[in-house]
Amino acid sequence: MKRPFILGLLCFICSGQVYAANEVQVISNPLSDTQTLSADMLKRIYTMKLKVWPNGTPVKVFALPSRNEVHQAFVKELLNSNTYQLDRVWNRLAFSGRGSSPIVVGNIEELLEKVQTTPGAIGYLPVGMRVQKVLSIKVGQ
């Protein structure tokens, strides 16, 4: 019984870095061939209702953990929601059997790598982060 306690304590001590992010940029894999999205389409992608890009390539949705500040800023600024509501939408999809939720990765470096290497992938990063091999998507009204 000591093991769960010690494991939990170690995990708490080794919690990830905190990223302060006031602005977020949306990125996609080059195969999406998309550089602009409406706010409605972005929300439909992240609520798993829109599954293909305009060119027919399947969308692969990546996200950061709910506690991540970049994720929180993305949900608040670009999806006009909060992480609790979005988690609820994703969980309802899974537990109703009606769909799957985004692939959650551990940190922004991993998210960037996934978007670079996964055909049709979409993700988000802090503004100002230098990126290569991805498309930057402008989100309109």
Add this chain to the structure above:
Amino acid sequence: MLTFITSSRTKKILFALFLISNSPSIWAYAITPELELKAFVAQDYVYTNNNPYATDDTLGDGSFDFREAGLNLNWNVTPKVRFNVQALARQEGEMTANGLTLDLALLDYNFLQTLSQDGGVRLGRVKTPYGFYNDSRDLPSARPGVFLPSIYFNNIRSLMLSTDGINFYDTLELEQGTLSFDLYYGQRQLEDSTLEYKYLSQDYDGADFNKLDKVGLKFQFEPAHIQGLSFAYSLLHIESNITPAPVEVDGLTVNKFEVQTIHHLLSVQYRFNNVILTAEGMRAKNHVKSSFTPDNIVTVPEYLDAEGYYLQAEWAISPKLSTLVRYEEYTPYLDPRYKLNSNYSSNSYNFAIRWNLTPNWMLQAHYAQHEGNADLPAYPGLGSVTDFGKSWDIFALQISYQLN
């Protein structure tokens, strides 16, 4: 049960879970990018005055015999093919539907994927699309409060929950708004005595309602020009027969006992700012065909139309804290000739509060003041609901953990 909750072993496990859940770096959120695991566990405390709820123990000091745990595995085989399976372990006092069940096991072929359409077919054990809350009714974070509105029939949950068969679905993005529909057909083997208690008042050896035939549909429309508004209509048709027939029950011969029920449910929801307003109204037409020997037995009436509705308002005070108020009514026998007692209907005022402690931990409290006993769950040893007081209160506290 109190021992389970307060034991030092349990406390250590819960504390470890709490620490782990605050450390996102440890999570492998997907087993592989295509394979995803979600789970939840919830523990409730329920207290009632005057009337027992699912167990006699809710009277007096209250009961901790209310808990549930779910495990959901989703495998995206290809962008259009998905496999989803879910197991649920549930205890709700002494109700017969307790235990471990396979809630969901389906193959989803989502062959229609365009910018304006999302459709396909699901085969296997699929959740029943009915109203806003049925297909995710067991997920604590998806429920409005600890208890669902009475028109979701917690008493006959196993009939409502899922169907073994086929489910066609489609969502269309139209100029006028978003239109989605579900059409499903199939059967379900009942593993509990839900219908025996509903229609025979007890579980007789050798006489069972084992199989349900189910067919239904659901339409939902969200107008484009009024953001946050949703309308839905759900239809659910269930048939079941007692088997074997004829069968000896308590000195009688049951020659035939066939149950057919058709539920019509209208739903509307409006979300604006931090407020969600919801109203749903149900009309159920129940047709029972029974034949007994001797034939002078007073049985369940042949036609039992039932009706119920609720009005609900939710307010998110902050992203972590939300409250809910709800008024609901349910009348299982609309024809006054068949009402067993003036207290065999129900209405209630509900108040609930939800606190998202962390993205994984949630605490809910729910209080309801009831008049009437129509939505009291039946369980072995309950007796007749007409024996109980008309006015009763229920209080529940729930803590849940969700692995996202």
